[in-house]
Amino acid sequence: MQLRPLLTCVVLCIPLMACVTQTTVTAADRQHQPNLNMTEAARTRVALGINYLQVGDKSQAKYNLDKALQMAPQLAEVQNALAYYYQQVQDHEAVVKAYQQAMALEPDNADSYNNFGAYLCQQGQYQQAEQLLLAAIKRPGYFRVADSYENLALCALEQNDFTQARHYLSLSLTHNATRPSAQFNSAALYYATKQLEQAVRTLELMQRASQLSAPVLLLSYQVAQEQQQWKTMQDAEQQLFSLYPQSREALLLSQQQLSKSEFSVLRQRYLASTASAAVSPAQQPRIKIVIKKSATAESNKSQRRHQVQANESLAGIAQQYGVTMSDLISWNALRPDQALQEGQWLYLTGADRADQVTLPQRYQVKDGETLSQISLRYNIKLARLLQWNNLTEQSPVRAGQFIYLKDPAHLDYDN
Structure with missing residues (x-):
């Protein structure tokens, strides 16, 4: 499973260099300038290869990365880029080999450790991934510490270790608030x-x-x-x-x-x-204690209505019956800010409410009312209300005006 659902992983940390201006080699710098030019040219090829990958042209990406490898075979950045390419084409063995080569060429290149750790976490190799990410953080001069701590958080989250994920995210924000x-x-x-x-x-x-x-x-x-x-x-x-x-x-x-x-x-x-941790075998008591459930607790599972008692709230009732507040509001046609009255009956399922209450097809606007207030009162999404009535958020409404509370394309005009 990849590090996705809501959290995106920082996988690629390769600096994309600008194009290199050609220079003339003189006698004084003949021994040093060519190697420097080849390194910068290789970095330019890396940048081109990554750009081609981002637009989906894998053949051009590989061509430029192979050129970069020919120009600077000892450059860890090239191996990092190749590893990223192999990730896109799902060649696991080549990915591992490229990252290992990058770390061997430049043991203090923290990007190699970070990228390899992120990749292994995506492959479910969590322990090795954590070791590599922590190793990246310890590398001298590493300025992407916040990235690696966030990757550690994502890796912890993949293992449902929410406490550790929170800890690593806190460290990420400590380094970059x-x-x-x-x-x-x-x-x-x-x-x-x-x-x-x-x-x-x-x-x-x-x-x-x-x-x-x-x-x-x-x-x-x-x-x-x-x-x-x-x-x-x-x-x-x-x-x-x-x-x-x-x-x-x-x-x-x-x-x-x-x-x-x-x-x-x-x-x-x-x-x-948390539920799994609560009932893990190591924590289970050796002697089972059976407690007889009260009639009220048993009846909660099948109860279809609830009579409001003194000082009860929507939130408390929703929690008592295992439903959401928004559902209670919808099932009982309540306003979000409406106070409950002692003795009031509330429906606990949508089916019961549907049997008892029919939403009117149209509504006549009262003086001072807004579309937002009406949408909240009848639990209709404002976007739908606007669409059904050919209105915009800026459209004025006046007292006495009729607006549709249901899709007019599906109304029964005989009723």
């Missing part, structure tokens, strides 16, 4: 481990630095959703649909499939890892 990928990965880990306040602070730092992207906005939305910060949710949703309408994140949100987002998947991995 404004590193966007490490900040984003930290925020994602905070969300996965339910440290929401830390996630908010990290995301706010990124937003102040204008480090916005579709994944950042979706993560902001999901964090705000758990905290019941409805204005933040709405802002993140509007930015996501406005700036990245074709992104996978926008599609997941519009289709209400947030359980498939990379952040939800990461949280499920975290929960599974």
Whole structure:
């Protein structure tokens, strides 16, 4: 499994040199200048080879990298570039040989250790990968220490070691406090481990630095959703649909499939890892103690409605029944800021609510209402509401105006 889901791995750390200006060799520098020119020419070929790889032209990439090898066979950068090429064509033996050759040629070239370690982590060879990445960090003069610590974090995450991943990300940010990928990965880990306040602070730092992207906005939305910060949710949703309408994140949100987002998947991995640790054989008690479950606990599994008691909250009820707050709001047609009343009945499944409540086809706007308020009240995505009514976010609405709450293309006009 490659280091992907939400976290991208820093694999290639090869400096791409500018083109070399040709110089005339004089008698005074005849013994030194040709070798220097060949090294710089080789680096130029490496840069060309990498550029061809990035646009998918592997044959031209290999041609230029072979030329670089002919020009400077003792240059570790060339072997690093060849290893990267072999990764793209999935030649494992050639990858390993190239990286080993690079480290043999220049034992203090930290890039070789970092790249090889990242590659081995992708291959599931975690222990050797960690050794190589730590070796890169120890190399004198290495200025990509933050990269290698982040790679260590990603490698720990591949093993579901969330504590170690958090530790290595912290070290990455210690060496580069404004590193966007490490900040984003930290925020994602905070969300996965339910440290929401830390996630908010990290995301706010990124937003102040204008480090916005579709994944950042979706993560902001999901964090705000758990905290019941409805204005933040709405802002993140509007930015996501406005700036990245074709992104996978926008599609997941519009289709209400947030359980498939990379952040939800990461949280499920975290929960599974903690549950597995809690019941590991080494920690199980030798004597089983059987505790009879109460009738209330047993009935929670099949209960379909809940009567609100004094001082109960949506969050507490959702946790009690193992459902999400957004589902409770949707199933009961609540406003996000609506207070619960003692004695009020809440539906605990969408099917029961669907049987009892029919969403009106149209809604007549009241004085002072906005489209955003209506979308929240009826739990309809604002983007859908705008689309169904041929409106934009800037379109004015007036009291008495009718707007569709369902797709007009599928309305039953006989009812």
